Amino acid sequence: MKNVVPVLVVLAAIVGIWYAAVAPMNIRTALDQAERGGAVIEPEGGRTRLEVSVWRLMADNSEYISEGYALDRPRLPTPAQVGRELWKTTGEMALRGKAMSKRSLIYHATVTLKSTLWGFLLGTFLGIAGAVAITHSRVMDMSVMPWAIISQTIPIVALAPMIIVLSSQLGIEDRGVPKAIISAYLCYFPVLVGMVKGLRAPSASQLDLLRTYSASQWETFVKLRLPASVPYLFTSLKIGIASALVGAIVGELPTGAISGLGARILIGDQFGTPLAIWAALLAAAILAGILVTLLDLAQRITLKRMGLQA
């Protein structure tokens, strides 16, 4: 909690720098717009202005700087503009009862969330199953673990478009399935590695003690390895859910996507409406924050009940 003040100060500084950066970033667009509206700008013509630095332009045309803060299609929107756009497509629509309309970011967020959660569940299940197998079977450990490590160095984004085409070729209409698979792929490795570390965490003396009780492999697993792995599991789950979200969004990028936050980003890019992109990104960031915080809460409660945390 003693970090609250420094964090707030740093955040305030970031917002401050952001606001200041809007002016130089948007000055060219502002001047172009003013010129189209009939004003005379020195030097004339957007092309000639490209030769002049933004600082010069701002100094010579300071009366137009403020316009840069209110553009429809800004190069760099102000935090307020992004916030307003987000509110327009979420809260405002919810208040009008249209939370789930195709233009509402809440609807798109739920689409992305669904794939994220399915992918997260699948990836976590595979990760834990793989970890149990690797811990208990030497042949799995020697043969599969190196490939699991290598698989993470392969950029999934290269496979994403193909998984989508594959599933549509196989007749799966719902885009949610390939998206969930991509999410699962991104999520399973952190969970696998974390669980392996956790299941192997008990010390040699603890394992020896159970041997003196003639405990079976299963009993050792349930009574010692599994509880010992819980802290590691939660750490990996947090990374896993963030990766699953990235996977779902990446799955929405290849052409043809119409719903989901990734799709909104794509459409915003295609229609040249940067504010839509920023709002979708902010929504994705908020979604990520909520998911990780929920897991963090779950971690605190579970560890407390297990006596592993004060």
Add this chain to the structure above:
Amino acid sequence: MALIESNEKMNGVAQEPVIFAEKLDLTFQTNDGAVQALRDVNLTINKGDFVSFIGPSGCGKTTFLRVVAALEHPTGGEITVNGMSPDEARRQRAYGYVFQAAGLYPWRTISKNIELPLEIMGYSKESKREHVDKVLKLVDLEGFGEKFPWQLSGGMQQRASIARALAFDAEILLMDEPFGALDEIVRDHLNEQLLALWGRTGKTIGFVTHSIPEAVYLSTKIVVMSPRPGRITDVIESTLPRERPLDIRDTPEFLEIAHRVREGLRAGHAYDD
């Protein structure tokens, strides 16, 4: 007292104590309130003394050592090291400090580890090599210079740590339970070596320990301390000769001093509370 007076008479000049503490107080502010780690500590340590500090946990012995090293600052009273403030003495690199853990850098060889203070203090290349070779011989680690710390046993690592503290010719050596983590056989061996080293170099040594035999075996002066608040209960001038074989631990003289130490410890620390 007689020893000090005769020294002064011999030199014709008043011997300035190396470490002088008067009415030293140190109170820590913790979450649970104020803790008085040191109260009214008065102590004089002269050049060439080997002083042991012994007492149960929390009696302030480590704290006192840290005050001498300027790693802690007193809240009352006065303390001088070599006639100046501990901070000044630290800046002048007047002492070497040996911690309970060897604390060698695993990414440096033993030689490079010993060179660490010399690098910081700006010694020349030849000078560094000279000093490293000298102290390696002093602690009997010749030939191990190119090894890494994790290739050495605990006792050898601790010897390297002592070598590091000796590398820059400081006149004072401050050691905080340096042999605490080692087994008794290694400990005996290192005690012997430390005593021999002290005999050869004539340094002033401040040594914190939990072990009564160790304190009595090594020191010319034993400071018995007790906790809550940290204070000195007894200062014993050892009557044992400077040259001591390990067998001296079985002599009646040794046992008498050890007994006095034990009495001092019991007096300051009732085990019923």
Add this chain to the structure above:
Amino acid sequence: MTTLIFSIAGFIAVWAINSAIANSPDRDDRAARVFVPVMLGLASLYLWEGLVDGLGVSPVILPAPSAIAATFAASTDMLWQDFVQTVLKGALTGYVMGCGAAFLVAVLIDRSSFLTRGLLPIGNFVAALPIVGIAPILVSWFGFDWHSKAAVVVVMVFFPVLVNTVQGLRETDAMQRDLMRTYAAGYLQTLLKLRLPAAMPFIFNGLKIASTLALIGAIVAEYFGSPTRGMGFRISTGVGSLSIDLVWAEIVVAAIVGTLLYGSVSWIEKAVTFWHPSQRR
């Protein structure tokens, strides 16, 4: 059909051999540790070939490894061009710039515990966000060519490296810092001789994570606009025109590049942090 039967038999045989090795006393040999996963990989490839062949899978859904190899061999020029565009120009430039900037910022803010405490939670948060989403914005700022891709990579690798470096610098224990104080060592001396070497395991952890992110960033950024070359470009257009074997050839390149990048960083890590318990196994 025969390929399928042989490949299934082969897979089972390899698994049996691997089990034997895994349970034998020689299992910790270097040779054994390389042989087992490699054999599994080859057996899996053969099984893939067998399944595609035996089950008559359409090449549009899943091409056989032999077909991919053929396309790979036939398109080396194009693949090389894509590699230069995406990896050398986009990913590597961004990686070097991003990691360098993150390292510098970490060292600079290390001086102020206030800034460190404020920036660390924020850095952790941003590192968990889907940063790939800013690719279209960076393309609109920096244009279609590799500069925007490098920019995406810079943003993606900055935070993980920053967070790991800051944590690494904090790791030195009180005793080590006390020792430096007894030497009256200055801030710079303590930083260079103690805290930076001690932070290396953490820094390399960040660099390894960054190496996988760099490639992802460069490829995804190309989905949002690219001159007519680049791995991401080739994959998205290949998918659109159903040249799936070409797409797979690019994936093979991506896999090789990714492994090499990660492997190189690990190799340097081993050399620099040879002293760390995890490397001395």
